[in-house]
Amino acid sequence: MFGDIEAGKSTFLRSLARAISERYTPAEAKIMMIDLRRSLLGSLEGPHLIGYGHSVQVAQDMIRQVVEVMKERLPGPDVTPEQLRDRSWWKGPELYVLVDDYDLVATGPSHVLSPLTEFLAQSRDIGLHVILARRVGGASRALYEPMMSRIRELASPGITMSGPREEGALLGNVKPQQLPPGRGWLTTRRHGNRLVQLAWLPPVV
Ligand SMILES: Nc1ncnc2c1ncn2[C@@H]1O[C@H](COP(=O)(O)OP(=O)(O)OP(=O)(O)O)[C@@H](O)[C@H]1O
Ligand SMILES: [Mg+2]
Structure with missing residues (x-):
């Protein structure tokens, strides 16, 4: 997700975390948050949340x-096509890694999250979900950073929230534009670009 200041990025991550925790049991899905500005703090408690990275050290x-x-979940050479299809060679929860203010985390080519880059191509097979929220400023340059460029190569779904048009197309062919909070262009491989309004959640007090 790309979005300017106050576009609704943290709200989206909070409501996503809540939706995951309501839809899946803790045995089915676990959530990690990396959130250096502590915007998501207190938004999810209980057994779904297995990590909250408020500093680079903790996130590391x-x-x-x-x-x-x-690594344990990567399919070895003895895994059959059938096992691949029904993912029966490993057991465990899906893991959702939610990262707010990704631009603060991704400084330099080998940043805290970069060890995950090599798993992204197989993330569906190994139950790994990485969700990044980033400001729009400087985003066009950041697209060439290894993790972001892998995500784009894989044509993962993304949302372009409010932002300056000058930044150019970030996802699909969507150039950012000024939009109200919570509104954005959802880009998916199957449906192209669609204008959406995201769910709102009251802030945590
Ligand atoms: N889906 C939404 N519908 C309506 N209002 C929203 C929605 N999402 C966020 N807002 C409002 O927009 C404001 C900013 O929300 P939020 O903190 O999530 O944005 P942000 O992109 O994370 O901002 P920041 O750049 O400060 O991190 C808040 O006042 C929030 O209530
Ligand atoms: Mg925020």
């Missing part, structure tokens, strides 16, 4: 653990 430890788990 969390990602190290994720890498260990995901």
Whole structure:
């Protein structure tokens, strides 16, 4: 997700976390948050949340653990096509890694999250979901950073919220435009670009 200041990025991540926790049991889905500005703090409590990275240090430890788990899940040479199809060679929860203010995290080519880059192409097979929210300013340059460029190569779904048009097309062929909070262009491989209004949640007090 790309969006300017106050576009609704943190609200989206909070409502996504809530939706995951309502739809899946903790045995089915776990959530990690990386949130250096603590915008998501207190938005989700309980057994779904297995990590909250409010500092680079803490986030680093969390990602190290994720890498260990995901390595175990990678399909070996003995995995049959049938096992691949029904994902029966590993058991465990889906993991959702929610990252707010990604621009603060992704400084330099080898940043805290970059160890996850190698898993992205197989993320569906290994139950890994990475959701990034980033400001629009400087985004066109950031597209060439390894993690972001892999996500774009994979044509993952994305949302372009309010932002300056000068930044150019970020997802699909959508150039940012001024939009009210919570509104954005949802780009998916199947449906192209659609204007959407995201759910609102009251802020955590
Ligand atoms: N889906 C929505 N519908 C209506 N209003 C929204 C929606 N999402 C967010 N808002 C409002 O927009 C404002 C900014 O929301 P939020 O903090 O989520 O934005 P942000 O993009 O994370 O901002 P920041 O750049 O400060 O991190 C808040 O007042 C919030 O209530
Ligand atoms: Mg925010």
